Amino acid sequence: MYRDDMSDGDRAHPPLRKDAAANRERLLRAASDLFAERGLEVTLNDIAHHAGVGVGTAYRRFANKEEVIDALLEERMAGVEDVAREAAADPDPWDGVVHFLEGALALQHGDRGLAEMMNNPVLGDARVDEVRERIAPIVTEIVERAKAAGVVRPDLDQSDLIFVQLALSTVMERTQVLAPDLYRRYLALFLDGIRTDRETLTTLPTRALSSQETHEVMTRGRRRARS
Amino acid sequence: MYRDDMSDGDRAHPPLRKDAAANRERLLRAASDLFAERGLEVTLNDIAHHAGVGVGTAYRRFANKEEVIDALLEERMAGVEDVAREAAADPDPWDGVVHFLEGALALQHGDRGLAEMMNNPVLGDARVDEVRERIAPIVTEIVERAKAAGVVRPDLDQSDLIFVQLALSTVMERTQVLAPDLYRRYLALFLDGIRTDRETLTTLPTRALSSQETHEVMTRGRRRARS
DNA sequence: CATCAAGCGGATATGGAATATCCGCTTGCC
DNA sequence: GGCAAGCGGATATTCCATATCCGCTTGATG
Structure with a gap:
């Protein structure tokens, strides 16, 4: 091929x-x-x-929108693949894990279309899927290496990075306007949950939202109603 | 009569x-x-x-769908309020935190409509918002109590429970068919990131998904395309 | 048990939004 | 200078959810 x-x-x-x-x-x-x-x-x-x-x-x-999407977003997904490779190549296995998550999320942070593409199984089918399949083994490698080095909990699985990324991308999307970096706070919490080094706590990178702000975020959504 | x-x-x-x-x-x-x-x-x-x-x-x-939603879902949201109250009343402050998250998520697990209602700022406006406002102070209490007892990291904030809940609900929705309990795995990871007791690791309650299964979940979505 | 307003079913009108086409006019290219 | 290629954008098409209408049925009441 x-x-x-x-x-x-x-x-x-x-x-x-x-x-x-x-x-x-x-x-x-x-x-x-x-x-x-x-x-x-x-x-x-x-x-x-x-x-x-x-x-x-x-x-x-x-011919239609999908053709445009395909033309653009395969290349963007390839960017995610690059991040994964970089992460796998990071000399420090723990930094590799962090690098992958931060990198993948940062890319989505700048590109809502990419985020939808990665997290929604909807559009731009064939080619994006293919990239996804190229990425999977690299993620496995990142996780296995970290486990072998003993820096992450032994019950961590390759798929966990994918789902955490999915979970955080939701927070990211929902707070993009009011507190664009908030997702990093939850990334930090998660990372503290998977590290083997349980001595220290990471300093959280972003302040939490006030009640007022939280309410605003959960209330004023811009996602269109189905109705 | x-x-x-x-x-x-x-x-x-x-x-x-x-x-x-x-x-x-x-x-x-x-x-x-x-x-x-x-x-x-x-x-x-x-x-x-x-x-x-x-x-x-x-x-x-x-008159329309919203009227039906209002008639039904205010009561469901009130269920969430009950969970929050129970959690706040739990004798153990840590268990209270866990109780709230598990309870709120379990409710959503059985009711997609409720999940959408809680996490989407779209339908059923007024009354649901009101319940949300009643819940907020209870969550604050749960978190403050846990902090005072020293069982969660001091930089944890009340809003964090809300956003973690939001993040996990996405995982829940996406895996509902193939692995309905997977979200609990990520809840456990987050909890391990929040606890002050860093000695032990929680045993993860659910096995991770295989590559194959992960791919399936990220690929075969049932959420309708916007196109 | 007769009457008739209240209730019923569901075919269909309405509205709105996204997709895609068509056609008269313009423009690069030889 | 001629003409195929390209252009704009009004508009046809499709789709789907919302909502209405009207001839028929039924429960309540005297």
């Missing part, structure tokens, strides 16, 4: 006219912005508008 | 005919089932069908 040899969408088509190619780029950049900012729910019409081109142009270049 | 004048929702209405009152009950029971099972996204039409009555009947009794 080889990677797509042609640089990008050119395939067997006659090359795009200069203006058309430029518009394609503007569309991709607009999509990138919007996905990061608002998540994958933006419409192709939104993207066209944001790019300053007509809807028709958008639909002439991309 | 008869003549239950304005005891509940009747207001200034003449009392319902016997069959109509029965249907109203069936509708509420059906709604309760469906909310618990499928969450708040079910339609009033769904509810009517499940209750074995026509759609018209449903709309004659309830």
Whole structure:
């Protein structure tokens, strides 16, 4: 199985006219912005508008939204893979674990679309799944190495990092506006729960939210009602 | 005996005919089932069908879905309040903390609608908010008591229980089908991160998911695509 | 047991939102 | 200068949830 040899969408088509190619780029950049900012729910019409081109142009270049997502987000997921590799390569096994979680979450922090992609089993099916499968063994390696070094509890499992990441991403999403870094507080708590070194407590990196703020976060959601 | 004048929702209405009152009950029971099972996204039409009555009947009794939700879920939220009170009354301050988290999550575990209600700031506005405000001080008490007793880390905050609950509810929802109890594993990890007693590790209550299972969970979501 | 308002069912109208197309006009390219 | 390629964006299409309407049925009442 080889990677797509042609640089990008050119395939067997006659090359795009200069203006058309430029518009394609503007569309991709607009999509990138919007996905990061608002998540994958933006419409192709939104993207066209944001790019300053007509809807028709958008639909002439991309059959549908998934095609745009695929074009953009496989590369983003590959970024997660890089983080995992870096983490696995970290000389200190414990730092590796921390590095992976912090890195993966930081990426999602800057890109809501990526977060949705990673944590929702919905869009951008095939290619993203493939990346996920490439990442899994690296995570296993990170965890096994830390266990072997005795720095994490022996009953920790590779899948635990995935689910903790999932859990924290929810906190992240929900507090993104009011307290964008709050998720790091809970990451720290979790890390203190998996370390073998039980002597010291990590200093929590973020202050907790006040009652008032908590109430606001749990109350004013921006996620649209289904109804 | 008869003549239950304005005891509940009747207001200034003449009392319902016997069959109509029965249907109203069936509708509420059906709604309760469906909310618990499928969450708040079910339609009033769904509810009517499940209750074995026509759609018209449903709309004659309830102006819209929110009215049904309000009728049912304020009481469910009150259940959470009870759990908080029990927890605050637990003789052991540490057990109180555990009790609250386990209890709140267990309630959500059996009722998807309740989970959505608690964690989504969307539907059933006014009354649920009010309950939330009644719960907040109890949670504060639980946490403060535990801190005073020295059983949890001093930098723990009342709001932390809320956000941990939020984080875990995501795991719970995502694994409900394949591994309904998995969330308890992560609850245990968090608890180990919160305790002051750093000598022992809690035995994790649930086995971790295999790679295969993890992949399945992260892949086959049932949450509808926005697209 | 006759009467009739209250209640019922469910086909269907309404509304809204996202997706996708069409067509008259413009523009890069040879 | 000619014309295929490209463009804009109004609009058709699809889908789905919400809500209504109306001819038929039924419980309550005298």
